[in-house]
Amino acid sequence: MSSQGSFSEYFVDRTPLSSPPSSLSPPPPSSPPPSLSPPVDPEQLQAKLARPRTCWVFNHMPDEDPETKYFNLANGRMEWRCKYCPKKYLLNGGTRCPKVHLRAIHLIDEKSPRDNKVKKRQLSMEDSITMAKKYPHSRRRLSEEASGLSIDPDVLEKLYINFLASCNQPFRLVECSAFRSLLSFLNEDVEVWLPNSSDLVTTWLMRQRDHERERVQCRLWSAYTRIHLSLDLWTSPNHMAILGVIATFISDDSALESFVLALRQVKGDHSGENIAKYVMEVIQEWGIAPKLGYIQMDNASNNDTMMKHVSIGKLLHLIPLSLY
Ligand SMILES: [Zn+2]
Numbered sequence: 211m212s213s214q215g216s217f218s219e220y221f222v223d224r225t226p227l228s229s230p231p232s233s234l235s236p237p238p239p240s241s242p243p244p245s246l247s248p249p250v251d252p253e254q255l256q257a258k259l260a261r262p263r264t265c266w267v268f269n270h271m272p273d274e275d276p277e278t279k280y281f282n283l284a285n286g287r288m289e290w291r292c293k294y295c296p297k298k299y300l301l302n303g304g305t306r307c308p309k310v311h312l313r314a315i316h317l318i319d320e321k322s323p324r325d326n327k328v329k330k331r332q333l334s335m336e337d338s339i340t341m342a343k344k345y346p347h348s349r350r351r352l353s354e355e356a357s358g359l360s361i362d363p364d365v366l367e368k369l370y371i372n373f374l375a376s377c378n379q380p381f382r383l384v385e386c387s388a389f390r391s392l393l394s395f396l397n398e399d400v401e402v403w404l405p406n407s408s409d410l411v412t413t414w415l416m417r418q419r420d421h422e423r424e425r426v427q428c429r430l431w432s433a434y435t436r437i438h439l440s441l442d443l444w445t446s447p448n449h450m451a452i453l454g455v456i457a458t459f460i461s462d463d464s465a466l467e468s469f470v471l472a473l474r475q476v477k478g479d480h481s482g483e484n485i486a487k488y489v490m491e492v493i494q495e496w497g498i499a500p501k502l503g504y505i506q507m508d509n510a511s512n513n514d515t516m517m518k519h520v521s522i523g524k525l526l527h528l529i530p531l532s533l534y
Pocket residue numbers: 292293294295296297311315316
């Protein structure tokens with residue numbers, strides 16, 4: 211994969227601070243340094259390495275430890291690497307570029323985790339409002355006791371389904387009078403729009419699933435890099451064999467994207483051939499065969515067989531019908 215190739219240019223140094231990387235030692239007198247990369251002063255470098263890093267940008271590098279040093283092999287200089295995309299900046303010019311990059315591309319700044327939580331919540335609400343405006347639905351009023359004007363029912367639907375899914379709440383929660391009393395106390399208009407039966411919640415859920423699917427499909431089509439898959443097969447608490455398929459890629463607006471494409475129940479044995487059938491189904495459903503990159507999975511022998519079958523399946527999928 212092309213994006214992996216660039217990693218060969220770099221290395222991560224984890225040696226103790228007393229022994230800086232050998233490649234950074236000044237060159238011997240007989241070999242003058244290249245004109246474009248002046249020699250690195252070992253004392254300056256030592257001081258730089260010994261100073262603890264306090265700037266917040268170092269918390270957003272691939273390694274969790276902000277003290278991990280990354281060096282550019284071409285010129286031996288220390289650099290900052292982005293945790294969320296392939297971007298990197300030399301550090302001799304300070305940390306301005308990483309700060310601008312994190313703020314502009316990933317909407318991350320130096321604020322405290324609490325502030326970031328609030329910001330994340332605001333973004334999630336803004337996303338919900340945008341999605342709700344994109345897919346408006348006409349709907350029936352469920353109560354005449356309030357005006358219902360203070361609540362946008364499309365946004366309520368989106369936020370309510372998000373809440374059910376992320377907090378694993380039952381559909382019948384809307385039938386619980388104590389729950390409804392709490393919501394009505396906060397805003398009586400909720401009675402006008404919030405379903406009073408779990409059947410209507412199911413309709414909401416399926417509708418939101420379709421909207422989300424359309425959004426994910428658009429993001430997959432906008433992938434700038436190849437689409438890499440992570441697979442895992444495990445047994446759920448209710449004894450079902452579930453295959454999870456997650457796609458990871460960089461989008462055309464330079465964001466690192468990751469989506470769950472499927473959580474599929476695997477019927478039959480767990481042979482590579484059988485699992486490959488489900489993996490190919492997911493690949494075809496999302497139309498990502500031409501952009502498929504690496505597939506990551508456990509080091510189990512049935513996964514080797516599975517990969518052979520997926521390779522054959524992908525090949526057949528990519529050959530135009532006229533060549534059969
Ligand atoms: Zn980045």
